[in-house]
Amino acid sequence: MTVPVARTATPEDVFQMEELMRDAFEASYANFMPEQYVREFYDANGARQTVHEGLSRAAVVEIANMVAGFAMYDENVLTELWVAPMFQRKGAGRTLLEWMENRFRRLGYDSYSLCCYAPNGKALEFYKKNGFTRTSESDSTEVPGGPVKVYTLSKQLDKPAG
C-alpha cells in the first residue's frame, strides 16, 4: 500500500483539488445538508471558489502520485478538509491533519479548532478518533435552507520534541 504524503499545494494542483472536492461533496454534504445549500454550492461553483480563495494556505495529500485530498487553514483554524471518496479510509485525512499541526506549531500556536456540521457523522467520528473535543455548538444561520447545527471542535497541540 502506498503511504499518503502531504505537501504544500501549488497552482498545478487546482484542477484536481476542485474535482476531488466536487466528488467528496456529492458523496457527503449533498446527502445531509439542506437542498438549497447544495443547489447554491453547484450554482456558484463552490469548489472553484473554495480552491481559488484558499490556495495560498493549502496542503494536498498524494497517494500513488495522485492528489487524494486537501486541507486549508486561516490563523489556527482548519477551514477545509476534503478527501476524494476513492481514497477515503487510507490515512489521507490523518496525514493532512499532521501537516496542518506542524504548520500551526511553526506559527506558534498551541491549539487549533474547526467547525463541523452536526449531521456530518463520518467527519465527527474522524475528528474524535484524531483527538478533538467539542468546545461549543450553535445553529448556523448562514446556511441557505438552514439553520443547521454546527459544532466547534478543538485540539491541543503537543510541544515539538527537543
Ligand SMILES: CC(C)(COP(=O)(O)OP(=O)(O)OC[C@H]1O[C@@H](n2cnc3c(N)ncnc32)[C@H](O)[C@@H]1OP(=O)(O)O)[C@@H](O)C(=O)NCCC(=O)NCCS
Ligand atoms: C472526514 C474525511 C476528511 C476523513 O478522511 P479519510 O482520509 O477518509 O480519513 P483517514 O483514513 O485518515 O481516517 C483516520 C481514522 O478516522 C476514523 N474515520 C475516518 N473516516 C471514518 C468514517 N467514515 N467512519 C468512522 N470513522 C472514520 C477511523 O478511525 C480512521 O482510522 P481507520 O480507517 O484505521 O479505522 C473524509 O471522510 C472526507 O473528506 N469527508 C467528506 C468531507 C468532509 O466531511 N470534510 C470534513 C468537513 S468538517
